[in-house]
Amino acid sequence: MIVTPTTTDGAALDVDVLPVMPGLAALYAKGAASSGRLAAGRAIPGRGAEDSPALTLPTVAHEVDGLATAGLRSHLRDYQRLLHEPGSELLPSGYLHVLAFPLATSVMVRGDYPLPLIGTVHVANDASLLRPVALGDVLDVRAWAERLRPHRRGVQLDVVAEIRTGGELAWRGVSTYLSRGYALPEPRPDDATAPDAAAPVVEDRAPEGTWAPPLPTGRWVLPAGTGRAYGAISGDRNPIHLSAMAAKAFGFPRAIAHGMYTAARALAEVGPARGETYRWTVTFGKPVLLPGTVDVAITQEDAGFAYTAWHAGRRQRHFRGEVTPL
């Protein structure tokens, strides 16, 4: 690529061009190993920030060029069926996220990446589809990490992925992660009072039953295999999504649905009114346990659609977000 990439804040990035899209399985193995190394050698959760070594993100972007989508027809079809997307030739934003996800993950398992992959929580996502991407388009994909910042419960950062077609930016996804128990030594003054305006509101900390859900417009009955099904398509085979037993090992009562699966379902159910280009955001709250029933309200607002999903019995919000035509 000729264009020199920069972060959102304008900082220059080096580019590390990978020959092919990396495989997620290998990345996870690497991530698990580096997580162990990081855990052993660095932060101990709960330790005071002043004791932490400085955390800095690598200033390098990973890039894969010339990713062909022509052969993905059946993969796309499987995705569309699972997410209730129409059987269109156009790639939904959630699908582009799936395509870029291995490259984004590769950034997070770099040797100079300061935080462990295991234990990192996906708290929000904000993706904009700027130009329609169709099956057959050839994609240039780039990903990097940026904006490491303090959070009340640790540190947050964004992993940005961009997809270009014909040299033009077509899609940009920003995934916000939280690493608990880490802290930045010198929080910037403006972050001290307001950690991050774009960061998730931590409604999952609200006491049970105190939040009043709106009237639902839909209900999802998610079978136990939902995590396995999305894992098979996205490649994200994190054990907490695959089986209750594995999830228990990580402290969850049952397997939990992929956050991006639930957000992508909401995106699909906005329907054709989202247009061909749109911004799609989500902020995650309480995880969705599988099997499970989720009440959702997907409602039209002034600029687009807002959606909220919750557990009707416990009156707890699972996630919320917006879909805005661009």
Next chain:
Amino acid sequence: MTDTYTLFVNKGLGKTVAKKLGLPRPALLRRYKSGAPLTVGPVLLVADAASTPDARALGEVMRGWGLDVVERFVASSTDRAPEGTNGPRTPEPSAPAEQRWGAIVVVLTGLSRPADAAAAVLALPDALKRLAPGGRVVTVSTAPADGDAPALAAARHGVDGFLRSLAKELRFGATANGILLAGDAGAEHPSTLAALRFLLSAKSAFVDGQFLTVSPADAAFVDSPRTWEKPLDGRVAVVTGAARGIGAAIAKTLARDGATVVCVDVPAAGEGLARTANAVGGTALQLDVTAPDAGERILAHARERHGRLDVVVHNAGILRDKLLANMDATRWESVVAVNVEAQLRINEALLAAAERGELDGLRIVSLASTSGIAGNRGQTNYGFTKAGVIGHTTATAALLAAHGGAANAVAPGFIETDMTAHIPFVPRQVARRANSLQQGGQPVDVAEAVAFLASPLAAGITGQTLRVCGQNLVGR
């Protein structure tokens, strides 16, 4: 629907066993099929000298129907000689030796005293031995009338006892019935011919030992195959209780004879009613005949939907058997309401329409029962209503006569239906065999009698009750 015993004793091993043991061997009765011969063989026409003109006329008619008629007119009892010597106009019966008579028609219209009967009667014994299975004996005689001289009355009444006794002697499904000519009705009256044809045919399979009286009445009549094939062509008939059993058979038979049939039954029986209506190409009218306006609604439906009303068959009826000692109001009153009061109320509406000049030539046929003639244990309510039907039929006939109409009743004996199928086995077997034909009748047997009485050909037959009972041993 023929009962299994009858089927068993009519073929193979069952036939042999029954024969050896002397068990009753009820015959498989011949029933009407379009296009089948009227009789199973040639007709022997017998008459005494005084009855010869009538006999000769009937012979001509029967030949016109395509029957092979052999005449044996006997001048006197002394004329009686070995067959083939003298006496009969046709000395040698045309039937070959092995051929059996399909029917024997005995014309006795000219009898003036009992002794006159011998000439014709004594010509019968040899002929009876050669009567075919399913054969017919039909007498044609003059009805007793007020003012008959004692000897004449004796002769005319005598035919009744003679015929009923003869009927009990016949075997193998053969029957004997009589036609009585009343008033000025002659042997050639259309209704005489219609009655003769009915009694000769397979349509009267279960009618045995009965008389039909023909009175003079105008009957538009053309003796043509079409007339006999579709006697109800262009007519509109209403049948109550048409959802199943005898009512459904009546609807089908009337439709076969050319009628458009309005099928009536209670709303709850609508499924069967629709089946009947669709089978006969008629219309279904879901109506409780006990409704106060049932008559008006029947009349309105028939006229609005089919333009006219010619025949009403009161077939709807219910059974609520109980010994009188145990009878309750519901059992009594419901049977009276359905079986007789409903018929009366509907007839009143029809008569009112006839009075207004809206109905001409209406023929009503009501279903009575042998229980209304001979009575039946446990059926005081049913017997009361069925005898009531016989009574009101005579009375209604008189009222309808002024409007060219007629009222008759048909009294079935034991008929194989869903209703009788629920009678316990032993009483059912006893009831079945207790008649000259040793079996139960079929719904179509009743239907054929109804269709005959409903047809305009039967114009001269009114106020009568025709039994369809195989000559049940009880009652007349």
Next chain:
Amino acid sequence: MAARSSTPAKGSPLRDAVVIGGNRIPFARAGKAYADASNQDLLTAALEGLVARFGLQGEVLGEVVGGAVLKHSRDFNLVRECVLGSSLSPATPAYDMQQACATGLEAAIAITNKIKLGQADSGVAVGTDTISDAPIAVSDGLRRALLEASHAKTLQARLRAFAKLRPADLKPAAPGIDEPRTGLSMGEHQAVTTARWGITREAQDEIAYRSHTNLARTWDEGFFDDLVTPFRGLTRDDNLRPDTSLEKLGTLKPVFGKSLGPGEATMTAGNSTPLTDGASAVLLGTREWAAEHDLPVLARFVDAETAGVDFVHGRDGLLLAPAHAVPRLLARNGLTLADIDFFEIHEAFASTVLTTLAAWEDADYCRDELGLDGPLGTVDRDKINVNGSSLATGHPFAATGGRIIATAAKLVAQRAAETGKPARALISVCAAGGLGATALLESA
């Protein structure tokens, strides 16, 4: 929400389409009297009853149109098969159509339009549904594997197709009555609408009580003697509870809206329709056709209007589409609510009737959603469903339209005969998918 057509039908060259009569079989609660009967059995019975009532044996009708909501794939030509199994002439054409619970009414609209245009002189609108014999499909996974295997050319490819199967794929898929786009059942959708409009439990139970008492009275009066033909030993709608009371209805536990929060669950099995089996048929034609066949004419099928609402994202209630259609229908015919003698508002739920009425009385809703200047108006409760409706009869989806048309047509005919003045009925049927069909009948 502007009216689709504002051209009055007056002075048009269209012919009159009339309702001659109807027939249905008694409606049966699912799994009861018709447990062994198929859609074809039910519809053929309804059709045969109609043929018998009107003497249509061997008749070539213009068209028989209708369908079923829950249908086996083998029943792709359900209505035609029923015609072939009936006493009608096999030369009578037929086609299947479906508009969820509005199937029966929409079928009548389709036929009457052809009649008005001169494309048909007669027709029968039919509808049938059975929950008892509902199609059970294989799961999507198994279905795809079977399809793939059937298309595969080699044994290996065939085996590969089945290798994708998971144990869960072997579970059969029962027909859903959930809205595909929302996953909410119709009852849950209506519970949301009920909560939004603040409809009380007591008002709903009152509607249910009147439905049962009105239907019981109507049966006793013999009103259905020429509208219903018994089937399989059932002579009356078996959901009817003539002895029900507000007290009994008040004891039932809510079944819908239980997750909406305290006090919001007001919909019970008593004020919601049960799953039901049944079929209906309505005979339609021109006046001339009726006269030629010596058949009576009950009512003129004046006009119809359908509507859809955006319920997917909660803008409107799933079952409120008729509220949109009716003002357009009335306006096109120059009528107001006051001109209607009988309102037949399909009781999918008691609250469907109540929310529809509330919507018409609400100035904001009428302005913002219906595009009216003010409230459409108030309906006299004594004109609504006077002979009972779906809460009492039950609701075999596609069969309900036919039931209502026949009842409404007979009601206006009777009223006109009594008063000597024309009488009108307004029919409103809500349907899954945010659909609604409405029609206007006038005494002939």
